[in-house]
Amino acid sequence: MDETDAADILRGFWLNRVESSSSQELILATCPFCGKGDRIRLLSDETQEVSVIQETDYQAAWETLASKDRLPAICGFCLNVVLIRDGQAEMPGAQ
């Protein structure tokens, strides 16, 4: 799975949840898609809300994007998935 596909899967799952998930940690970074910077929230790998059908894809997507120094997040303005590394937001698949 490439990073762009993985980001699409996470985005699809969180699209309708990000506004209600106030428990997600807010990151002060600038979104590489829309340039805004105060509504990026870390995503989580807690998949209790993910249906059984979606779970395998979600886990695979999470493992594609997340690593020790990199965490998936979503921008509350443009609803794109970004990757947080060293406090900076990067576009998935950019490297």
Ligand SMILES: [Zn+2]
């Ligand atoms: Zn954005």
